Amino acid sequence: MRLGLVIDLDTCVGCHACAVACKEWNTSGITAPLTDYSPYGAQPSGVWFNRIRHFEVGDYPYNKTINFPMSCMHCENAECVTVCPTGASYKRAEDGIVLVDQSKCMGCNYCAWACPYGARELDRVSGTMKKCTLCIDRIYDMEIPEEERQPACVLTCPAHARMFGDIDDPESPVSRAVRERGGYQLMPELDYDPTNHYLPPRVHAPIPTEALKKKAARKVKEWVNRVVER
Amino acid sequence: MHPALAVIFLTLFSGGGFGIAALTAIVNDFQIDGGLSPLQTMVAMILSLVFVTIGMLSSTAHLANPKNAWRAFTRWRTSWLAREGVFAVLYYPFAVLYLIWIFFTGGTHDPIGLILANLAGIIGLVTVFCQGMIYAVLRTIRQWNTPLVPTNFYAMGLATGATVLAAERIIMGAPAKTLVGMALVLLTVSAVLKGIYYFWVSRPRGPSIRTATGFNRSTVRILDQGHTFGTFLTEEFGHTLPAGKARGIKVMMYFFAFALPIVALAAGLALAQTTLAWVAVLSVIFGIGVERWLFFVEAQHVVNLYHGRQQC
Numbered sequence: 195m196r197l198g199l200v201i202d203l204d205t206c207v208g209c210h211a212c213a214v215a216c217k218e219w220n221t222s223g224i225t226a227p228l229t230d231y232s233p234y235g236a237q238p239s240g241v242w243f244n245r246i247r248h249f250e251v252g253d254y255p256y257n258k259t260i261n262f263p264m265s266c267m268h269c270e271n272a273e274c275v276t277v278c279p280t281g282a283s284y285k286r287a288e289d290g291i292v293l294v295d296q297s298k299c300m301g302c303n304y305c306a307w308a309c310p311y312g313a314r315e316l317d318r319v320s321g322t323m324k325k326c327t328l329c330i331d332r333i334y335d336m337e338i339p340e341e342e343r344q345p346a347c348v349l350t351c352p353a354h355a356r357m358f359g360d361i362d363d364p365e366s367p368v369s370r371a372v373r374e375r376g377g378y379q380l381m382p383e384l385d386y387d388p389t390n391h392y393l394p395p396r397v398h399a400p401i402p403t404e405a406l407k408k409k410a411a412r413k414v415k416e417w418v419n420r421v422v423e424r
Numbered sequence: 425m426h427p428a429l430a431v432i433f434l435t436l437f438s439g440g441g442f443g444i445a446a447l448t449a450i451v452n453d454f455q456i457d458g459g460l461s462p463l464q465t466m467v468a469m470i471l472s473l474v475f476v477t478i479g480m481l482s483s484t485a486h487l488a489n490p491k492n493a494w495r496a497f498t499r500w501r502t503s504w505l506a507r508e509g510v511f512a513v514l515y516y517p518f519a520v521l522y523l524i525w526i527f528f529t530g531g532t533h534d535p536i537g538l539i540l541a542n543l544a545g546i547i548g549l550v551t552v553f554c555q556g557m558i559y560a561v562l563r564t565i566r567q568w569n570t571p572l573v574p575t576n577f578y579a580m581g582l583a584t585g586a587t588v589l590a591a592e593r594i595i596m597g598a599p600a601k602t603l604v605g606m607a608l609v610l611l612t613v614s615a616v617l618k619g620i621y622y623f624w625v626s627r628p629r630g631p632s633i634r635t636a637t638g639f640n641r642s643t644v645r646i647l648d649q650g651h652t653f654g655t656f657l658t659e660e661f662g663h664t665l666p667a668g669k670a671r672g673i674k675v676m677m678y679f680f681a682f683a684l685p686i687v688a689l690a691a692g693l694a695l696a697q698t699t700l701a702w703v704a705v706l707s708v709i710f711g712i713g714v715e716r717w718l719f720f721v722e723a724q725h726v727v728n729l730y731h732g733r734q735q736c
Contacts, residue, residue, distance in 0.1 A: 210650070237653040237654075238652060238653055239651075239653050239654055239655060239656075241656070242655070245650055245651070245655070246650045247646065247648065247649055247650050247730055247731075248646070248647040248648040248650065249633075249637055249639075249644050249645065249646055249647060250644070250645045250646075250647050251637070251639045251642045251643070251644050252642045252643060253642075253643055259647060260637070260639070262637060262730075264730065273561075273562075273563070273564075275502075276502045276503065277502075277503050277504070277505065277561070277562075278499060278502075278503060279495075279496040279497075279498075279499050279503040279505040279506035279509065280492060280495035280496050280498060280499065280506075281495065281498050281499045282492075282495070297492075298492060298495055299489060299492060300487050300488075300489045300490065300491075300492035300493050300495060300496060301487050301488025301489035301490075301492075302486065302487050302488075302496070302505065303486075303488075303660065304503075304505055304558070306656070306657075306660060307425075307562055307564065307565070307725065308562055308564060309564065309727075310563075310564045310631070310725075310726045310727065311727070311730075312657045312661075312727035312730055315655065315656040315657065316488055316656050316660075318488065320489070321487075321488035321489030322488070322489055378638045379638075380635075380636060380637070380638060381631045381635050381636055381726065382635070383630065383631060383635060384563050384564070384630075384631065384726070385563070392638055394638065394639075
């Protein structure tokens with residue numbers, strides 16, 4: 195089993211709800227708290243497991259805004275685990291989730307240096323490295339309804355841009371989505387083999403914006419506007 | 425990369441300390457320039473231990489949670505950082521035993537003394553290799569992911585050690601011709617290797633903002649990083665150095681790390697001036713320190729691609 199996320203760049207609206215839901219759940223989760231530094235000050239900062247960047251892809255007029263949520267990719271070749279000198283970072287054999295044992299971490303930052311995706315952030319207050327747990331304290335919780343046994347970010351996403359599942363199972367919804375939509379990994383040349391995949395935007399017919407035939411009512415309205423202005 | 429003083433001091437001083445130990449062993453093995461006297465050997469080994477200890481102590485200052493530092497010796501099967509810790513600690517008993525042996529027997533190059541000295545030296549050199557590999561294994565930082573990194577650590581550690589040893593001989597008034605020659609060769613080799621390194625890493629390669637986002641056939645620009653103020657990632661990895669400024673600092677580094685020590689040692693030997701020997705030692709430590717600072721600040725982590733950098 196290889197659990198991870200599939201993120202749909204076509205439907206992500208960049209609302210940051212996943213990051214907020216993640217922070218809310220995990221600040222009382224197994225690697226809690228997600229410390230904030232001067233949250234109400236002029237320079238707010240703090241620990242987040244999920245960060246959303248916004249990119250512009252292509253050049254005008256063929257450009258497009260892409261909202262880009264990133265969290266731990268739970269890589270198959272997780273160098274962050276290999277380089278950890280204390281054994282605090284580990285990858286679970288049964289489901290591939292990469293975790294940090296907070297009682298063993300000495301806060302040397304070496305795993306963050308080894309991670310190309312910026313998934314690991316040092317908590318200055320506890321002095322330990324923190325990262326996405328794939329909501330391990332939700333997905334295996336037998337006390338909550340089965341449909342809620344998913345990471346907080348996936349449950350909260352209003353655009354259904356996030357999917358959670360087993361990428362090893364070729365018939366799981368996530369594997370099928372990756373296969374059908376041409377899902378890809380980030381920076382494959384580094385050979386980390388991340389579990390999380392990204393679905394590219396669908397190709398739409400362009401929506402014309404110039405030389406449109408105007409409706410009669412609109413023509414009248416524009417004429418009135420011009421006349422009244424004079 | 426954030427140039428933390430703790431890691432600069434770690435690599436600078438422990439590299440120099442292990443260099444002193446290795447060269448002390450070699451000089452006493454082959455009785456170069458008549459070998460080191462018991463007093464000279466003890467001074468060299470004490471200097472080596474002091475240097476290594478400064479390095480080790482400052483490395484713990486880099487830890488955010490030092491109470492778990494003892495666990496860093498446990499994962500030596502996979503982690504170069506753990507291996508470095510294991511070998512650095514293993515160095516102490518042999519270096520201290522050699523020191524004690526000389527103190528009580530005066531035997532700098534009897535069989536037992538030489539076995540202890542060579543074991544300390546070899547363990548020190550293995551530690552320097554582990555130290556270089558800590559950086560060289562990171563595929564995320566192209567400026568570090570090259571075999572030239574451990575090579576440079578070796579060359580500079582040995583050059584620092586040779587400079588200290590040669591200066592010690594000049595200051596203590598013993599023949600130092602071969603030792604100074606050795607130091608000059610090692611300093612020159614280090615300067616050349618560092619030049620090769622700068623040539624090798626001068627051009628961007630590897631991941632770009634396109635492969636980082638997967639839009640391989642379009643131009644990609646950042647619109648918003650998604651946070652209003654800095655994060656751990658921008659504080660740790662966001663540091664850069666403008667090319668013009670870097671060039672100026674590199675010229676200064678070459679002057680203090682290599683040019684001045686070479687001239688000062690040669691002149692110090694020729695004129696029998698102890699002041700010049702002191703100048704060489706202080707200059708090489710400062711210069712290699714600047715080199716280490718450049719090594720960290722010029723390292724560009726690929727996570728910067730997600731903060732707007734087109735290439736690293």
